Amino acid sequence: MIDLYTWPTPNGHKIHIMLEECKLPYQVHAVNIGTGDQFQTDFLRISPNNKIPAMVDSDGPDGRPISLFESGAMLIYLAAKTGKFMPKGDRAKYEVLQWLMFQMGGVGPMLGQAHHFRIYAPEKIEYAVNRYTNEAKRLYGVMDKRLQSSPWIGGKSYSIADMAIFPWLRSWQNQGIDWADYPHLKIWFDTIAARPAVQKAVQVLADARKPLIDEKARQNLFGATQYEKR
Numbered sequence: 001m002i003d004l005y006t007w008p009t010p011n012g013h014k015i016h017i018m019l020e021e022c023k024l025p026y027q028v029h030a031v032n033i034g035t036g037d038q039f040q041t042d043f044l045r046i047s048p049n050n051k052i053p054a055m056v057d058s059d060g061p062d063g064r065p066i067s068l069f070e071s072g073a074m075l076i077y078l079a080a081k082t083g084k085f086m087p088k089g090d091r092a093k094y095e096v097l098q099w100l101m102f103q104m105g106g107v108g109p110m111l112g113q114a115h116h117f118r119i120y121a122p123e124k125i126e127y128a129v130n131r132y133t134n135e136a137k138r139l140y141g142v143m144d145k146r147l148q149s150s151p152w153i154g155g156k157s158y159s160i161a162d163m164a165i166f167p168w169l170r171s172w173q174n175q176g177i178d179w180a181d182y183p184h185l186k187i188w189f190d191t192i193a194a195r196p197a198v199q200k201a202v203q204v205l206a207d208a209r210k211p212l213i214d215e216k217a218r219q220n221l222f223g224a225t226q227y228e229k230r
Contacts, residue, residue, distance in 0.1 A: 002024060002025065012120045013203075014071045014074075018074075020201040021197040036225065072103070099161035117173065133176040
């Protein structure tokens with residue numbers, strides 16, 4: 001059994017999707033990042049960077065429990081555990097991994113900044129809004145071009161690279177994106193959105209998430225609470 005500590009964010013949804021696609025049994029433990037659950041001592045033991053998702057697999061590689069944080073590492077682990085959604089051959093495997101790293105190092109951080117400065121920042125800073133909106137558009141363009149010559153982001157088959165990227169594009173409107181500018185990426189997006197496992201995955205804890213309208217939530221996510229020594 002996998003115990004998954006998560007919240008309905010793009011990084012959380014990556015793992016929800018992988019677990020549903022692999023049909024692995026898992027138990028959800030809600031970590032409400034708006035109320036500060038991510039700073040609790042028990043959670044920090046398995047996620048020292050106080051970020052979701054994190055997980056504990058009671059049946060680890062050596063038959064003993066293993067805990068993991070960082071969604072990219074978790075996807076690689078689950079692919080190795082199940083033998084699914086990662087190619088066997090080295091060339092194809094590294095092709096998938098490079099696009100997974102593209103998500104971890106580019107798509108997630110840059111689209112996250114676009115969300116912050118366009119939606120959540122207490123003041124609108126024109127330079128920051130333009131900077132990250134333009135970077136979002138550039139990244140969408142990279143992916144659209146990739147899909148002109150490849151059926152999936154990671155290569156010939158649906159993989160953990162696709163699962164990692166898809167949740168971040170669900171908030172395309174908040175990122176200042178017009179799908180008409182990225183027709184190949186839109187087809188890819190709609191194809192993944194129609195998968196039954198994906199539809200089930202994005203509903204995990206969906207009813208629990210509320211708009212970030214109170215000051216406590218803002219402090220937990222963006223303010224002084226985030227930087228307290230623990």
